[in-house]
Amino acid sequence: MNVLSHYTSEQIAFLLERKERIDDWEYIGQVPRQVIKIDKGEGSFNGCVSNLIRLHEEIADYAWFANKDLATFKLHSYVVAKLMYIRAKATGEEGVMHEAEYFYALLSDHEPVIRWMQQQPPHSKLFKQRMVNPNQNEYRYYQLTLALNGQWDELGSRADVFLQDIPAKMKKFAPDMRFYRALAQQDKAGMEDALAELTSPKVARVRNEVFELVVASKFVSPFACLYAKTAGRHGFNLDVDTVFIPQAWLPHRPLPAYPDPYDFMRAWVIA
Structure with missing residues (x-):
């Protein structure tokens, strides 16, 4: 099957551009220049790791969206997530994750990360203030962590607070909160309804664009994928029939092994 035949001309052009970006990456032999700098202790460690994150995001995305290669997609999704771990540990900038930061980790099925x-x-006094204010993005960021941890009472009550008086500037996130409320109540049909709304043509036009997930946003609904994956981790196999949520992503099937591609990564062990 020709995967590209199912895409629009715009999507095909976008994928071909991704391939060019991967091929044009600065290599010394087969090792990215950033890895050489890290090994030599040159340049900015944080900057080099950030560039490697972008490279492996591109490789993961191209593997799936161009070739439907799930194993390669999962492996490089893991590499992205572990590089995020390394960057956070090296800089001391750990803290509650945003949805986009969870994306590759959840889809990798690598449990430690x-x-x-x-x-x-x-991670800060300001974040603590914002995460209890429904008008702030930090409020919804924290919801995903609560959902993954199965903290149902807090998750559901926060969703209710949001939905009882939806902030005008956050209105587009109402389907997300309906999903969280349904998940907290273990309401499978409610979760499916919320995802159907999130992936409907009207809502998807607005919500599928996620700035931090440029490639995935061209083909799927990143938020809906995260929510369906989260439900699956709690034992709910949702009936979602939409191109915006790839069915192959949903089962929890870790790879037999997750090898680190670079020596420096092996020195960082996820506790």
Whole structure:
């Protein structure tokens, strides 16, 4: 089957551009220049790791969206997530994860890095203030951590607070809160209804664009994928029939092994 035949001309052009970006990456032999700098202790460690994150996001996305290669997609999704772990540990900038930061970790099915992300506490006084204010993005960021940790009472009550008086500037996130409320109530039909709304043509036009997930946003609904994956981790196999949520992503099927591609990564062990 020709995967590209199912895409629009715009999507095909976008994928071909991704391939060019991967091929044009700065290599010395087969090792990215950023890895050479890290090994030599040159340049900015944080900057080099951030560039490697972008590279492996591109490789993961191209593997799936161009070739439907799930194993390669999962492996490089893991590499992205572990590089995020390394960057956070090296800089001391740990804290509650945003949805986009969870994306590759959850889809990798690599439990240690997912558990590390789930355990991240609020990292600042300002974040703690914002995460209890429905008008702030931090409010919804924290919802995903609560959902993954199965903290149903807090998850459901926060969703109710939001939905009882929906902030005008956050109105587009109402389907998300309906999903969280349904998940907290173990309401499978409610979760499916919320995801159907989130992936409907009217809502998807607005919500499928996620700035931090440029490639995935062109083909799927990143938020809906995260929510369906979260429900699956709690034993709910949702009936979602939409191109915006790839069915192959939903089962929890870790790879037999997750090898680190670079020597420096092996020195960082996820506790």
